[in-house]
Amino acid sequence: MLLTVSGPPGSGKSTNAARLAETFGLEHVSGGDIFRSLAAERGLSLAEFNELAEEDDGIDRDLDRRLREIAVERDDVVLESRLAGWLAGDEADLRFWLDAPLAVRAERIADREDKAVADARSETEVREESEAQRYREYYGIDIADLSIYDISLNTARWGEEPAFDILADAVEAYDPAGDEGAYPVTGVSYDF
Numbered sequence: 001m002l003l004t005v006s007g008p009p010g011s012g013k014s015t016n017a018a019r020l021a022e023t024f025g026l027e028h029v030s031g032g033d034i035f036r037s038l039a040a041e042r043g044l045s046l047a048e049f050n051e052l053a054e055e056d057d058g059i060d061r062d063l064d065r066r067l068r069e070i071a072v073e074r075d076d077v078v079l080e081s082r083l084a085g086w087l088a089g090d091e092a093d094l095r096f097w098l099d100a101p102l103a104v105r106a107e108r109i110a111d112r113e114d115k116a117v118a119d120a121r122s123e124t125e126v127r128e129e130s131e132a133q134r135y136r137e138y139y140g141i142d143i144a145d146l147s148i149y150d151i152s153l154n155t156a157r158w159g160e161e162p163a164f165d166i167l168a169d170a171v172e173a174y175d176p177a178g179d180e181g182a183y184p185v186t187g188v189s190y191d192f
Contacts, residue, residue: 001026002075002091003171004084007098009124010105010112012155012163016098017080019164024171027074031067031081038063047123054130057138064139082131085148086141094174096167097149100156 001024005017014030021028038059039049053059067081071088079088085095100108106121113120135141146152151170155163 001093001171001174002071002088003078004071004088004092004095005078005080005098006082006085006096006149008082008105008128010108010120011098011100012108012160013080013098015160016096016155016164016167017078020167020171021078023168024078025076027077029067029070029077029079031063031079031084034063034066047127050127050130054134057134060134060138082143083135083139083141086139093176094151094170095149096170097146097152098155098163099152100154104156 003017003020003024003026005013005020007013009032014032017030018028020026035049036046039046042049042052044052049059063081064083064087067079067084068087070077071079071084071091075091075093079092081087085092085097088095102121102124106117106124109115109124110117110120132143135143151167153163153166157163158166
């Protein structure tokens with residue numbers, strides 16, 4: 001089974017993707033972890049590395065190519081990244097989009113990264129605008145188009161457990177034979 005978990009920073013992607021992988025015996029592959037490790041290797045903060053990625057499209061394209069290859073070659077993984085649903089395309093069994101209001105996400109990020117909420121919010125806004133522009137420019141993807149997702153969930157409306165339960169229930173109820181009439185990602189050409 002190939003599951004994708006996408007959403008903006010602080011939406012609960014990593015937490016839920018890791019739990020889904022553990023619950024269903026799948027490997028968890030995080031695009032964010034790969035991106036952060038690439039930034040650390042260069043001695044850059046996430047914000048600095050994001051700025052570099054604006055100038056060097058090879059950074060995003062390399063990351064996205066790696067994630068796409070995993071989606072095509074594997075069916076035992078939870079693929080987590082902002083574009084995971086798009087990158088996996090028809091290979092995905094279920095595509096989840098997680099979100100929460102910016103104020104909630106900024107608080108989560110500030111707590112996780114031990115920084116001021118105002119700084120987390122500002123950095124997140126800049127990062128999201130930059131990424132949305134790059135996705136449009138590189139691949140013609142409108143990250144705000146949620147039509148490809150099986151479930152779009154506002155994680156701020158529920159606690160951590162109920163939000164996860166919704167996703168886990170969807171996986172348990174999934175019937176591959178019911179994919180007729182699904183919303184496939186077709187007609188999109190990605191140049192990784």
